[in-house]
Amino acid sequence: MDAEIIAMLGQDGVTNGAIYALLALALVLVFAVTRVIFIPQGEFLAWGALTMAALESGHFPATVWLLVGCGVLTLAVDGFSATGRRSIGRSLLWNLAYPLALAGLLWGLSLAELPTAARVLIALAIVVPMGPMLYRVAFQPVAEAPVLVLLIISVAVHLAMVGLGLLIFGPEGSRTQPFSEAQFELGSLMIGGHTLVVLAASVVLIVALYLFFDRTLYGKALRATAINRNGARLMGISPALAGRLTFFLAAVIGVLSGLLVAPITTIYYDSGFLIGLKGFVAAIIGGLASYPLAAGGAILVGLLESFSSFWASAFKDVIVFTLIIPVLMWRSLTSHHVEEEE
Amino acid sequence: MNANTQTRAAPGAPSRLSPKLVLGVFLVLLAAAPLVLPEFYVTLLNYVGLSALVALGLVLLTGVGGLTSFGQAAFVGLGGYTTAWLTTAQDLPGWLAFIGSSPWFTLVAGLVITATVAVILGSVTLKLSGHFLPLGTMAWGISLYFLFGNMEFLGGHGGLSGIPPVSLFGYELVNNGQFYYLVWCFVLAALFTTRNLLDSREGRAIRALKGGMVMAESMGVDTSRARMVIFVIAALHACAAGWLYAHLQRFVNPTPFGLHIGIEYLFMAVVGGAGQVWGALVGAGVITVLKQWLQDILPKVFGSAGNFEVIIFGVMMVIVLQRARDGLWPLIAGLVPVREAQKTIDPAATPLVKKPQPPMGETILEAKDVTRKFGGLVANNNMSLSVKAGEILALIGPNGAGKSTMFNQLSGVDTPTSGDVLFRGKSVAGHSSREIAGLGMSRTFQHVRLLPKMTVLENVAIGAHRRGSKGVLPAAWRLDRDEEARLLREAAVQVERVGLKDFMFAEAGSLALGQQRILEIARALCSDPCLLLLDEPAAGLRLKEKQALAELLRRLKSEGMAVLIVEHDMDFVMSLVDRVVVMEFGEKIAEGLPAEIQSNPAVLEAYLGGV
Structure with missing residues (x-):
C-alpha cells in the first residue's frame, strides 16, 4: 500500500463521508424535531437517484405515479380530519392539483433533451413533496406516541417503500452521469470533478441549513420545537407544520444525496437502506443530537469503509456496522443514571 | 396479563368458559392438526411455530420489557449455523466432532454460544436509552448477517446443506408431520415457561421495566439485570427456533437471518399484541399465513416477481400502530369468553422473615450539611436533619423550597454536591436507590x-x-x-x-x-423498612381517609418505625408529627415541635409573606 493508494482511498472515503454527513444531518434534524428515527431516509435517496436515471434515459419517471398516489392518500386523510374549507382547499392544491400538473408537464416535455439542471429540479419536484405527505399520513396521527412506536412505524414505512421501489423501478440498478467529467491533477493525485461537486454541494447544503436555522423564522420555529415541543406549541408553533417542514427538508437532503451518490455507485431499489444506515452510524456517533459530531462521524465512517474495502472487501459492511458497538459502549459509559423511558 | 379480558370478565359468571377447558380444546386441535390437515398446511404450521418461538421472545423483550430489537433473526441464525456447521463439517477436532455427533448436543452448543453473544451485545447496548437499543440491534443484525454470508467455512452465501435429521429416542424425525410435534413441543414449553415467569417475583420486576424503572429501583429491583435477563431469554428462544429451522430444512443459507426477517419477527409480536404471550402465536400465524398467500397472489397482480408482500406488511403495521396499538389478541380474546382465574392468597403460608427493628430512639437517618447545586441554582443549602426510630418528622415549606430535591438526596435518586447522608450510621450519599432500599x-x-x-x-x-x-x-x-x-x-x-x-x-x-x-x-x-419516606401522602385523600392514614402512621410509629413525611396539609401534619423542619429557598429556617413552629415568626413570614 503506497501513498497513492492511500490518497485515492482517502478521497473515496471523504466523498462518501460527505454524503453520509448530509444523511446524518437530516436524521439528527428529523429526530430532534419529531422524535421519529427516520429509517426511510434511504428510500428518498434511492428514489431520487432512480428518478434521475429515468429522466436521463428519457423515460417517464414512474415516481410521478407514486406522487399522485401519495397525494390522493394525503388528501383523503386530510378530508377525514379537515377543520375548515380553507385547509381542504390547500390540501386539494398541494395533494391533487400539484401532482397532476407535474405529471401533465412531464408528459409534454421531451425528457431526453433536458439540461442537467432541469433534471435535478424535476427529480426534486417529484420526490420531495412525498416527504411532507408521508409525515401527514403515517406520523402526524401518532405524533405524541412513544419514540419506540414511531420507530416501528418508521421501519414499516421503510419496508413499504422498498416494496414500492421494487415495483416501479424493477430489480435492475442504475448509475447516472456525473455532474462533472473534469479531472484535476494535484501532484500525483487525480481528483475527479464529481468529487469536488459532492464536497461543494455538501458544504453549501450544510451552510444553507445553518443559515436557515440561525436566521429564518421557520428555522427558529423548528429549533424551538426540537428543544421543547409543548413550549413551542404554546408559542403558536404548530407541531404538525414543524413535522411537515422537517420531513420536507429531510426529503430534499435525501434526494440530493441520491443525485450525488448515483454517479459513484450503482443504485438499486433497495440500496438506500444500507447507505442511510451508514448515515445512522454517523448520527449515533453524534448521539443523535450534535450536528458537528455527526458530520465528523460521517467522514470517519466514509474513510473506514473505503479502507476496509481495500483490505477486506467482503467484510466492509461488517466492519462499518460493528463500529457502532464501541461507539455505543462509549455512550453507555458516559450515561449511568436510571431513566424512565417513554 | 390479560388486562382486557379481566376488565370484561365478571369473575365466576356462569356463561364464561373455564380457561382449562379452552386450553384443552386448543391442545387437542393442535395435536390432531397433522393427522387431518394436508401436508401443505402442516408445513405452514411448522413455520408458524418457528416464528412464534421467536415472536414469544420479543413479546417478553418488547411487549413486556419495553426493549425493542430488530436483530432477533441474527440469533436465529446463530442457532441454525451452529448446528449446521457442527453436524456437517468433516474434519473437526475431537471434542467438536463429538458435539457434532448429535443435534441435541449442538442445540446446547448453540444456546451457549447465543447466550454468550447476547450477554456481550446486551452489556454494550442495554444501558442505552430507548432508541439507541433498536438502532444497535439493527447494526449487529446486519453485521452478523454479513458474517454468515462471508465466512468461508459457513459456505458463504450458498450456505450449508446435508444437515442430518433430529432423532428422538432413536426415532428419526424426517417428515413434516413428525417434525411438527417437535416444533410445537418447543413452542408450548416456551409459552408455558414465559407465562409462569411473568407471574412470579422476577416477572413483576420485568413488568416494571416498562414505565416503572425508577420505582422498581427504589423497591430494590436490579433493573439492568432484569433487562439483561429478558434479552438473553429472547435470544435463546430465537436460537432454539434457528436450531429447529436448520433441522427442518436440512439446509441453511444467510437469507432467513437478515435484518428484514428480524423486522418481520417484530411485526409478528406487534400485530399479535406485544404484551400478551398468546399474541406471539396470533401474530406469527397471521403474518406467516398472510405472507404465504401474498407471495402467491401479488406477483400475479403486479406481473413480476419480488417481495411485494412487504408493501402490505408495511401499510398494515402503520395502520395497526395507529388504530390498535395493543394488537389483535385483545380482539380475539374478546370473542372467546374465558373466565379470569383469580390469584389465591394462602393465609397459612409461612410469614416472611422480618429484620429486627432498631431500638426506639436510635437515630435512623441523619443528613449533615447536604448541599445540592444545579449549575448556579442552589436547591439545597447546608440542610441538616435527623429522624429517630419511633418518631415522625415532617419536612414542610412553601412550593419550590427544595423539599423534593432533599427527598431525592436522602433516597439515593440524586447525589448531593456536598455533605453526607447517614442511614443507621452508614454513609449512603451517592449510593444507588436500590442499595439504600436494601438497607431498610x-x-x-x-x-x-x-x-x-x-x-x-x-x-x-x-x-x-x-x-x-x-x-x-x-x-x-x-x-x-x-x-x-x-x-x-x-x-x-x-x-x-x-x-x-x-x-x-x-x-x-x-x-x-x-x-x-x-x-x-x-x-x-x-x-x-425501618424508615418510611412519604412524599405528600395525604394529597387527594378525603377526611375519613386522612384520619385512617394518620391512625396507620401512629401505629407504625408505636412499633418503632421512623417516618419522614413531606406534606402540605397543615392540619394533618400538626396533629400527627413529633417534630417539624421548615425549609425555604433551599435552607432550613426553623425546626421544632409543631406548636413552636406554628408561632415561629420566620415560618409565618415564609408562608404568609410577613405579618
Missing part, C-alpha cells in the same frame, strides 16, 4: 408511580422483591410457589393493613388518586 429505607413518590395494569396485590408485592430470592429458572418451571405464596401473603397483609382490602384484585390504575397513594405506602411497607 422505603419511600413513596409525590407523583404516584405504580403499574396501572397490574393488580393492587401485585403492585404491593413488588415492594417485597428483596425479601424473596427465587430466580428466573425456578419461576419458569413453577419451583417458586412456596416463596411466591409467602410473598403474596405478605403483600395481602399490607394491603389489608392500609385499608385497601376491597380493591385487592382491582387494577391499580382504576383506583382514585388518594387510594393510589395509600397503595404506595403498602408497597413501601412490604419491603420491611
